[in-house]
Amino acid sequence: MKFKKKILCIGAGYVGGPSMAIIAYKCPDCRITVVDTNPNRIDAWNSEDLPVYEPGLDKIVKKTRGKNLFFAKDIENQIKENDIIFVSVNTPTKTYGAGADMAADLQYWEKTARQIMKHSRSSKIVIEKSTLPVKTALAMEKILASAKGKIKFDVLSNPEFMAEGTAVSDLENPDRVLIGSHETKSGLKARAELIGIYARWVPLEKIITSNIWSSELSKLVANAFLAQRVSSINSISALCEKTDADISEVAKAVGMDSRIGDKFLKAGIGFGGSCFKKDILNLVYLCSYYGLQEVAAYWESVVKINEYQQERFMANILNSMFSTLAGKKICILGFSFKADTGDTRESPAIYISQKLLAEHAEVIISDPKALKNAAIDLAGIKGTVKYIEDPYRAAAGCHALVILTDWDLYQKLDFQKIYSSMVKPAFLFDGRNIIDHKKCFAIGFNVYPIGKPALSHFKN
Numbered sequence: 001m002k003f004k005k006k007i008l009c010i011g012a013g014y015v016g017g018p019s020m021a022i023i024a025y026k027c028p029d030c031r032i033t034v035v036d037t038n039p040n041r042i043d044a045w046n047s048e049d050l051p052v053y054e055p056g057l058d059k060i061v062k063k064t065r066g067k068n069l070f071f072a073k074d075i076e077n078q079i080k081e082n083d084i085i086f087v088s089v090n091t092p093t094k095t096y097g098a099g100a101d102m103a104a105d106l107q108y109w110e111k112t113a114r115q116i117m118k119h120s121r122s123s124k125i126v127i128e129k130s131t132l133p134v135k136t137a138l139a140m141e142k143i144l145a146s147a148k149g150k151i152k153f154d155v156l157s158n159p160e161f162m163a164e165g166t167a168v169s170d171l172e173n174p175d176r177v178l179i180g181s182h183e184t185k186s187g188l189k190a191r192a193e194l195i196g197i198y199a200r201w202v203p204l205e206k207i208i209t210s211n212i213w214s215s216e217l218s219k220l221v222a223n224a225f226l227a228q229r230v231s232s233i234n235s236i237s238a239l240c241e242k243t244d245a246d247i248s249e250v251a252k253a254v255g256m257d258s259r260i261g262d263k264f265l266k267a268g269i270g271f272g273g274s275c276f277k278k279d280i281l282n283l284v285y286l287c288s289y290y291g292l293q294e295v296a297a298y299w300e301s302v303v304k305i306n307e308y309q310q311e312r313f314m315a316n317i318l319n320s321m322f323s324t325l326a327g328k329k330i331c332i333l334g335f336s337f338k339a340d341t342g343d344t345r346e347s348p349a350i351y352i353s354q355k356l357l358a359e360h361a362e363v364i365i366s367d368p369k370a371l372k373n374a375a376i377d378l379a380g381i382k383g384t385v386k387y388i389e390d391p392y393r394a395a396a397g398c399h400a401l402v403i404l405t406d407w408d409l410y411q412k413l414d415f416q417k418i419y420s421s422m423v424k425p426a427f428l429f430d431g432r433n434i435i436d437h438k439k440c441f442a443i444g445f446n447v448y449p450i451g452k453p454a455l456s457h458f459k460n
């Protein structure tokens with residue numbers, strides 16, 4: 001079959017894989033190829049066991065793979081073959097040199113730009129899809145502009161706003177698609193080309209355009225605003241624990257104000273995931289770079305409150321369990337950074353597990369999708385860790401349950417059965433406020449929610 005457009009995506013991760021699967025699904029007359037430097041990732045995308053768990057994704061991949069969606073290893077050849085290139089490689093925070101722990105490490109990204117330039121034999125549209133610091137597209141353009149001959153590259157910014165766990169529905173039904181371009185003739189032509197792809201399933205009024213810098217900055221700011229809401233409600237949860245207020249009641253009353261809205265007001269053990277912290281630190285770095293220290297400090301406090309929330313939660317476990325965890329068995333329910341994903345990047349569960357182990361507790365980790373990643377995250381850390389998928393087996397013989405991920409299945413557990421199998425007094429720390437606290441208290445647990453009074457059987 002002759003395809004109308006030949007599209008390549010460099011980077012087969014959490015963003016590249018799902019977003020390209022949807023484009024392939026919605027545009028059967030386009031051929032989409034996804035490449036990655038990691039051959040195991042490509043093998044996994046070509047297998048029954050996809051490297052990314054997303055509800056609904058396997059069905060879409062099955063429908064498209066081998067027809068108009070391909071996962072390949074020959075990056076250089078694919079650069080030659082395709083006309084539109086999405087770049088979706090990872091951009092971790094720099095760990096060395098200037099901007100260490102703040103700025104994005106652009107080495108992978110620059111390598112990709114150079115690779116595109118070296119292997120291209122015709123003009124191409126290059127689309128920045130990874131979240132990158134503002135003005136990265138400019139750097140990419142400068143590298144690509146040094147290409148010899150008649151080959152021209154148009155660089156667009158098209159940040160991806162989907163969230164993990166809901167990637168398929170977010171991609172099928174986005175709030176908006178943002179495309180940043182230059183206002184030049186060729187920039188506008190490239191932009192129209194990309195609009196044409198999204199318009200196959202996204203209503204035109206939801207496809208918005210801007211200049212490249214606004215597009216890049218909007219992604220950082222959207223994530224910073226979302227994270228800020230989580231930190232705001234978490235900061236108030238600390239206050240609720242000191243008073244008789246209940247964070248769920250406060251969040252409901254506040255969120256019903258239509259100017260505020262009810263989303264992202266769920267108090268918990270703090271946000272995780274590959275984006276929030278990284279993007280805020282990026283924003284902070286950008287502000288400091290331009291001498292805007294007050295603005296930088298404002299956004300940095302969002303990350304500080306997130307760390308504080310996790311420290312507070314850990315201190316609460318230690319204090320409630322008579323200030324010693326040595327030799328006690330603690331069952332962690334949920335290791336992924338949120339429900340419906342196996343991703344554990346920046347998951348608060350990593351910090352909590354490390355602290356529990358540092359207190360010489362024995363840690364038993366249960367999660368329906370994230371145990372492989374949990375074992376990688378905790379590899380080499382001193383102490384006893386067990387990984388048991390079945391929550392009932394994981395909890396048996398433990399002194400405490402610690403809920404760290406909002407998986408639906410934890411709401412449906414038989415807590416009576418679990419309680420019977422645990423060491424008494426049994427403790428339950430609900431870091432997500434997802435279970436029926438009163439019911440668990442009535443069963444016999446000492447229950448410690450977030451932002452609500454503890455329900456304890458001990459006399460003060």
Ligand code: UDX
Nearest residue numbers: 160161162163164264265266268271272273275337338
């Ligand atoms: C985020 C953005 O939502 C998405 O638009 C962007 O493209 C990538 O970053 P993601 O990190 O996948 O997506 O998940 P998200 O749903 O935003 O949750 C992030 C973290 O915040 C999770 O740890 C989640 O548990 C936590 N969270 C979220 C809360 O603690 N409370 C809330 O009310 C909402």
Ligand code: ADP
Nearest residue numbers: 011012013014015016036037038089090108112
């Ligand atoms: P994200 O959540 O942003 O998608 P991931 O880490 O899941 O991040 O995915 C990024 C992918 O990009 C990884 O699979 C990594 O191997 C790949 N990658 C990094 N650098 C390159 C490169 N120069 N060429 C091709 N793939 C790359």
